[in-house]
Amino acid sequence: IKTKKKARLAGSVSIAYLRTDHWFGITAGGSVAHVAGVANAFRNLGIPLFLVSSDKLESIDKAIPLLVIEPRPALQNLQGGAEMAYNRRLIARCSGIFAERQPALLYQRYSPYNYTGAYLAMLFQLPFVLEYNGSEVWMAKHWGTPMRFSKWAAEIEIANLRAADAVVVVSQALKDELVARGIAAAKILVNPNGVDTCRFDPDIIRDESQRLRKTLGLEKKVVVGFVATFGRWHGAEILARAVRPIIEKEPRAHFLFIGDGPTAAATRDIINADRLTQAAATFTGIIPQKDGPIYLGACDLFVCPQTPNPDGSPFFGSPTKLFEYMAMSCGIVASRLDQIGEVLKHRTTGLLVTPGSVDELANGILELVANADERKRLGSNARQEVLARYTWTAHTQRIVDHVRNVLT
Secondary structure, three states: OOOOOOOOOOOOOOEEEEEOOOOOOOOOOHHHHHHHHHHHHHHHOOOOEEEEEOOOOOOOOOOOOEEEOOOOOOOOOOOOHHHHHHHHHHHHHHHHHHHHHOOOEEEEEOOOOOOHHHHHHHHHOOOEEEEOOOOHHHHHHHHOOOOOOHHHHHHHHHHHHHHOOEEEEOOHHHHHHHHHOOOOHHHEEEOOOOEOOOOOOOOOOHHHHHHHHHHOOOOOOEEEEEEOOOOOOOOHHHHHHHHHHHHHHOOOEEEEEEEOOOOHHHHHHHHHOOHHHHOOEEEOEOOOHHHHHHHHHOOOEEEEOOOOOOOOOOOOOOOHHHHHHHHOOOEEEEEOOOHHHHHOOEOOOEEEEOOOOHHHHHHHHHHHHHOHHHHHHHHHHHHHHHHHHOEHHHHHHHHHHHHHHHHO
């Protein structure tokens, strides 16, 4: 990989998209929305592409060829072992696929321990575009289980970043991190996440959403929606602690927790510890990605209570749900946290509160529960903003423009 030379993009663009994550059976979440959003938008722009993935993918346009190359079961009990072994299998299989399909560009969503994209780009002399959503070594240390082979993971991560002809990140915080690690600023594109505004359109799904409200017994409630995979940074427990002070003042409010994940059990414990809050909350568990718009359409306002990074470093995320919330034309209460506080304009497209403050979060939610006109005004402004700047088509067009600028 170190011998790879900068490649040029000659002629028209055609893309081989690699999705190499060792997450299997994932049917919902930001990563699912992102992969489908980017892939489908490439096709909508008229760019030929095919996907190579370690697992089947949700919500991908059926017209896009999807080639699933599953890892072998060897080394599954050795943390990081299966991911490293997968490189050899994937390189061998993709070599024949690339020789036949002859893509003009290789695009990879980076995953830990994987160097297949960089290796194939060197082998076939292709431009290599790396989508980098944060250091997997850092995330494992602070939000999960530290990697057994963290030194190798870090070496592979930086080798990919150096080999890439262009790097796409979702936030300025990530670009700043990479520049500090010696990656050339000129090849890095800051590109916030987006949304499919045709799927997330409140007018299209209104009838289905109303039926869902009836099924859930929420017809007379003001529904506060929260969707997440319940990661440690999502702030679900902060929201749970805000429920009681809200219900005491505004009993019409009802909280719809959509999704499941690591902090869901602790969140339920907080809610279930009190009969008042228990009656004011519904947990749906994981729902299919295709049903996401219907569940959001059943809500009257949304909450995005993200929390700061535990080590004090800048929050580097670009929550997909934020843009989905904006597309649904409802009021939003969100943490004033790095990109979230840049995308939302306080009292124009949402209400911003101090991250981690239960009191401010509760007060913001109470304000919108009590004022339907303000929810409507903020929601209308938010949808107009997302239509103008944050569709997946706009997101993907920025990638194409950046690649052409850097590689031609």
